[in-house]
Amino acid sequence: MNVLYTARALATGDGRDGQARTDDGKLVVDLASPAQMGGDGNGTNPEQLFAAGYAACFHSALRVVARRAKADVTGSTVRAEVDLGSIGSGAFGIGVRLEVSLPELDAEEARTLVDAAHQVCPYSNATRGNVDVQLTLAAAGVAA
Incomplete structure (x- = not known):
């Protein structure tokens, strides 16, 4: 790296x-x-800090891929929820849900950008294969 x-x-x-x-x-x-x-x-707490960091990082990655695709991401937002839970044997783990709002795009274009951002985002790359990350669109044509 x-x-x-x-x-x-x-x-x-x-x-x-x-x-x-x-x-x-x-x-x-x-x-x-x-x-x-x-x-x-x-x-x-650490989960709130992680949620804030992941949301900001993912939003930045989203804007990078949108710029490359010449897509309008005006008014976009990323909401992160980070769960902390027991995974057995006294160990703990986290899960993440990202809700992306892209009000200027239709659902198909929004999904394409969200999937591309998930490949670019450093937090997504750091958690891939180790943390369950769910990506959703806030509403049809609004989030991914």
Whole structure:
């Protein structure tokens, strides 16, 4: 891989109940386990950070493939949902659902772009074969 950029972050405290910060200080977040997992929920959590990162990265990849295809992605959005669950033997795993909205495109063109973005997106490439990623269109002609 030809490295174009390296992000650096440090987590401190008690893992899910601590703090994370980037080396440049642009991101500093308090971490807290979600209430659904017995935490106080008074901070963000790794799944929320992953969801935000995946949504932004996928949206960027979508815009790249749309530009190549000369497709109109005005008003496009990507919503990510990241599930955390038990996968047996005391281990945990995640699942991802991406809902893409492409209001200026018909469903067939939207699906083609979403599938192409899934091949380009670094998060999709990192999770492929290891994490179940479901891609849906927000509505006919609106999302993929």
